[in-house]
Amino acid sequence: MAILAGWLSKQAIPEAVIEERLLRMAAVLEQHGGERALVLQPGAGLVTFADPLTGVTTQQKTALLDWLPGQQTFVYRRPLTGWHPLYYVQDWPEPGDLLFASEIKALLAAGVPCRLFLPALEAVRRYGFLPAPWTAFVGIEVVPAGSLLRWQQGRTLVSELHDYRLAASASEGEEGEATPDAVKAALRELDELLCAQSRHLLPLPAAPLLVLTAGTGAAAMSAELLSWVAQQQRQESSPSLQIATLAFAGQRRAYTSAEALAERLQAGLLAIRGVDAPEYWLATVSAIEAPCALTFPLALHQALHTAGVESDARLALLGLGARPLLAPPPSPSLAGEESVELFHSYSALLHGRSSRPRFPITEGDQLWAPEVRRCLAESPSWEETRHARRLARKTLALRQPWQRWRYLDLHLRLPDLLLQTAQQLATFDRLILVAPFALPELAEALALLPPDHEHLISQATPGNQPSPLSLASLVQSYRRSSAETAWPATTLLSAPARSLVAELTSTTALSSIGRDLLAETLTPTALLQTGIFAPKSVKALQERSRGGSVPRELVLVFTTQLLCKLFGATL
Known part of the structure; x- marks a missing residue:
């Protein structure tokens, strides 16, 4: 993964100020090794960490970035399959500025406010992971795979750069x-x-x-x-x-x-x-x-x-x-003739359910605390982002269900x-x-x-x-192999999480660190302190889990609480 960070401004910020902020970001990134290179210009700076072995793995045919300080232009190209993610903040610390890094922790070290982005949690609830361009933090986005980030004289633009071309099925009898x-x-x-x-x-x-x-x-x-x-x-x-x-x-x-x-x-x-x-x-x-x-x-x-x-x-x-x-699409096939229904179907298939019902997870709105529920009702969903609308439009233009599934899966x-x-x-x-x-x-x-x-x-x-x-x-x-579900039964995709519902009074099932973590994340007191999840709903999830597998909602609750603890994130 490319390791870099930078700060671009249309203002003539002194190099010493640029350097001080870059070094704070570099202190985070240098933990991963590599040879550091620092370049400073009035109003702009870039720090990179080079590892010669990185070229063995990705073999970039197109340069990841172009930086033309004299023209106040910076371009970053993220490969189509998702190599080299880059996180960025627009208009911070001043309007027209662009701060970017290959890790969110580096942006936070530079002083970016650490606030939890609640609509992102709802997206994780629906899909099991966080789709681009969103991150878990307010104001911080990631360049989607296959996209280009351009900053020029204080204006930031993200646009499509590469895309997949899907073949026609042999049974269609079409040209090609x-x-x-x-x-x-x-x-x-x-x-x-x-x-x-x-x-x-x-x-x-x-x-x-x-x-x-x-x-x-x-x-x-x-x-x-x-x-x-x-x-x-x-x-x-x-x-x-x-x-x-x-x-x-x-x-x-x-x-x-x-x-x-x-x-x-x-x-x-x-x-x-x-x-x-x-x-x-x-x-x-x-x-x-x-x-x-x-x-x-x-x-x-x-x-x-x-x-x-x-x-x-x-x-x-x-x-x-x-x-x-290469694998066949899951069964039943992806359904939907408009964007909301399409994403509902994709989400349902990722949860191993019928492709037609509403977004899965029966607890739904009851998972959230009342204030968070009100915030989510007033906020745009991920499906309304420009990136999601473009994916939906191009997916619905494909004729075959397998094409639609493959296109969405390769992009998400x-x-x-x-x-x-x-x-x-x-x-x-x-x-x-x-x-x-x-x-x-x-x-x-x-x-x-x-x-x-x-x-x-x-x-x-x-x-x-x-x-x-x-x-x-x-x-x-x-x-x-079975094509019945979107997730194959592999070890990496079926790791257990039974420890999340262990009794805190147990002296054998958990280590002292594990008991402390559960007490600091999943107890009613801990849940009320962060104010994100409804304690009664979490308790119901725990009770249900003791008789079977741990639901994804409980993993989401635990990892969100843990994220707040590790990063100091607030609402």
């Missing part, structure tokens, strides 16, 4: 339909592109490359392909790989495939035991700088942190991006949950993320493949079985 030869040609091109990415990774440092995988799927395929390419190029030594897999209690079978993969690749194996404990959320929420309603960030943090400490690795390879690009869940969370957590642990399927060039090519893949299946005859390293075999593995 995906013929068998076209699909085969696309697969050959993509296989070659994956091999090229692997060759780019071969000159690795002495420390191992972490491969976070359960032993199957995109990360495992990338690891096998990397090893195969090294053999084809007759490298003196194969890349040093460290297979790392995470499992929670009752999921120990998840280690079996990872062990087999490590044996095939002659790689080390780290079998990490996940821990369901409130204190593990401290580093997670601090890193992602937002509340969440899913346990995916907690599981990923434990996997990356433990594997990084045990292996001294600098690079971590994940398969992020492959499933949104891939960048705003999967890739952004992974980058933030990796950066927190001084790891550099490697995600070949999330590279913009590869993702744009994969988005062209039709979802049915009949021609791929026809290749999988006993006498013509595709190689385990081929993209076709990965596509077929997704086709064989």
